[in-house]
Amino acid sequence: MAIPFDQILIQTVNGLVNGMILALVASGLTLIFGIMDVVNFAHGDLVMLGAFVGATTIAATGSFWLAFLVAALVIAVFGAALQASTLRPLLGRDPLTTILATFGISLVLQKYALWQWGPSARKIQEPITGQFAMFYLEYPWYRVATAFFAGAIIGAFWLFLKYGRYGIWIRATMQDRIMASAMGIPVPLVHTAVFAIGAAMAAASGVLFGPLGGVTQTMGFDFTLRAFIVVVVGGMGNLGGSILAAIFISLLEAYASIIVSPSQAVIVSFMALILTLLFRPTGLFVPTPSSSGACWRCRRTS
Amino acid sequence: MAERWRDEPWATDLWWSGKTTRRRVLGLGATAAGALGATLLVPPPWRAxxxxxxxxxxxxxxxxxxxxxxxxxxxxxxxxxxxxxxxxxxxxxxxxxxxxxxxxxxxxxxxxxxxxxxxxxxxxxxxxxxxxxxxxxxxxxxxxxxxxxxxxxxxxxxxxxxxxxxxxxxxxxxYAPAQAVAFAPYLVNKLGKRWHIAYQDYAFGQSARDAYVAEIKRAGGEVVGGTGIPLGTADMTPFLSKISGNFDGLFGVFAAKDAVTVATQAYDLGLTKKYRWAGDGSIAESTNLPAIGSKIEGFIGQNRYLPVFEGPxxxxxxxxxxxxxxxxxxxxxxxxxxxxxxxxxxxxxxxxxxxxxxxxxxxxxxxxxxxxxxxxxxxxxxxxxxxxxxxxxxxxxxxxxxRQFIFEMRGGKHRIIEVVPREKTVFPAACKFA
CATH class of the missing domain: 3.40.50.2300 (Response regulator)
Incomplete structure (x- = not known):
């Protein structure tokens, strides 16, 4: 069966755009897991809250970029408060406790959004309008731009982690909390800051995605599910792995949707998840424990 | 050595740690029960x-x-x-x-x-x-x-x-057959003979798809393709970007949040300019319009109710x-x-x-x-x-x-372009009560 070239190219662009937005969401999620062992089921709802804050700011000021900044800042502060008040007391307990707690937070946030902003969907006007011809379609420039914005945010964050003083604190805490604490790094503060950064990244993706389909109180659900697949396939707590996995999974789905319906194409990401759990449970993009001698997580918990 | 988070000073120093006593739980429980009891004593509004x-x-x-x-x-x-x-x-x-x-x-x-x-x-x-x-x-x-x-x-x-x-x-x-009976003649005679239907892939969308396939055919037109999109799909671009071919109109059957998504993304991909854009009126419900904005311009739909003061x-x-x-x-x-x-x-x-x-x-x-x-x-x-x-x-x-209203979206508002009396929407009964 011949696959039309136009479909391959269109789906490649779709896959890359979706992959970059997903990578931005998943980065926050994997960062939070990597440093605190918290599986944050409310991450998608932080995306949603960010989008609502962005929509409200745009309605008041008319500026997309201001809304982008305000949403990221507001949700970062909210995330820090949430971590300090709700999740910090649960650290070190059975992982099920944090899963249940974040699931509860997710329900509360959805209900709050419904009460605060009402049931009607909100609009975020895209800052870049216009389309370019791509075979039989007119492809919106904004979709392409979102991939670049997401890439720029992830890149800036990577540089911060690699070279920034506080970025080094975060990496040290991720590698070994006790040793980091012994070296004078304020571990609880790092935890709170990382949760705030993760929340801000979620809010940024909410504002970026808002113009593509409207803002509603349930928009986070789709993100949460897909981001979890990405985080597991990329390796729990592995930032680079999650970014690669987001692009890999999105492209896999996009290419599968050339042959089958896009709703059936989603199956391939679940297959990737199952195969990863069976054959490389540490993730596709991290070294296996046997090849590296000992994994950092093994050191942390032994 | 396993980590003992709760033993670390910063984890035990929190204001609520170790202070949840049985006395406090009982006290709070009694207060909550009292408050609940008090609300039960308040008569419902219709009692007076x-x-x-x-x-x-x-x-x-x-x-x-x-x-x-x-x-x-x-x-x-x-x-x-x-x-x-x-x-x-x-x-x-x-x-x-x-x-x-x-x-x-x-x-x-x-x-x-x-x-x-x-x-x-x-x-x-x-x-x-x-x-x-x-x-x-x-x-x-x-x-x-x-x-x-x-x-x-x-x-x-x-x-x-x-x-x-x-x-x-x-x-x-x-219901869908009556809507299709009312709308299909307009679609075929005024907008085009060949249609592609994009629909919400569950009971409502599938029913409407079947009804429109039958009635468009009865009116002398043809449905050449269909795209089912699962309920709650946040990004419909993978689905919509596969819609291509030689047909006159794209017909949408979506409601609620999905209606906002399809209207926005079909416009973004140029589908609503390339083809005549029509569909079930639930796409252009008044509650969706603020989120869709000007991207709904030119949409032609059918609905039983419109928030306008025109005609009937x-x-x-x-x-x-x-x-x-x-x-x-x-x-x-x-x-x-x-x-x-x-x-x-x-x-x-x-x-x-x-x-x-x-x-x-x-x-x-x-x-x-x-x-x-x-x-x-x-x-x-x-x-x-x-x-x-x-x-x-x-x-x-x-x-x-x-009765049904056929409308067009102009300037962000519904404009009635045809009223179909209820006698012209009748579809034969197909029910046998048990």
């Missing part, structure tokens, strides 16, 4: 007007959370408006209506459980409401088993009043309904949307139930047979109870037929 008259308990199930919560919340406004008006004007047969509300979380299994709770614990006399077709279908056997009249408020799935019809279920508004909708009945609905919607939505067809059909559905109760002398669940007899064939005239227009419920399948 009706004294000791026993209320009719009417259950209403809506999706107040989950993907279709937005639609469920506005639909509930229609039901509540009707009940408040009924109670304000003396109730039904001297008895008030007590509305028992349940949220089925946009899930059929939860809906079924809530329906069973309505029957066994809340002991409702009748049910009015429903929003998602798959939930309506899941709950119909419960109403039938317990002989409870079910007056639907929104569900559009065709089989509800055809192959899966029930003596206990009534649909006092249109320019009546004092409609103005009163509209004003009351806008005020009620403002309470749940700060953007202050205008009413949509979900508000209208729930409002009128509850009023149908009221008329049936009045006419039959219905006292409770044991009189369901009398209520059914009163509702079968019931004809109503345009009035404050039925601002949308005249309508009747067909005896053979409990399906109503009502």
């Amino acid at each position: 007007a009706f004294g000791q008259a026993r209320p009719y308990k009417i259950g209403t199930m809506q999706p107040l959370s989950g993907p279709t919560a937005a639609g469920g919340k506005t639909a509930l406004v229609g039901t509540q408006m009707a009940v408040e008006r009924i109670n304000r004007t003396g109730g039904v047969n001297g008895r008030p209506i007590e509305l028992v509300i349940a949220d089925y979380e946009s899930k059929p299994d939860v809906g079924r459980r809530k329906a069973e709770k309505f029957v066994s614990e809340d002991r409702i006399d009748a049910h009015q409401g429903g929003f998602m077709s798959n939930v309506c279908l899941a709950c119909m056997p419960v109403w039938e088993e317990h002989k409870i009249v079910n007056m639907i408020g929104v569900c559009l799935d065709t089989t509800i009043t055809t192959t899966r019809c029930s003596r206990y279920t009534f649909r006092p508004f249109d 909708l320019n009546t004092s009945y409609h103005r009163r309904f509209f004003d009351e609905a806008v005020a009620a919607l403002k309470k749940i939505d700060p953007t202050g949307p205008t009413p949509d067809r979900f508000v209208q059909s729930n409002f009128e559905s509850m009023n149908f139930l009221k008329l049936g109760i009045q006419k039959s002398g219905f006292q409770g669940r044991q009189d369901s047979a009398k209520l059914i007899a009163a509702l079968e064939g019931l004809e109503v005239k345009e009035s404050d109870d039925f601002p949308q227009g005249d309508k009747s419920i067909r005896r053979e399948d409990h399906q109503a037929f009502i």
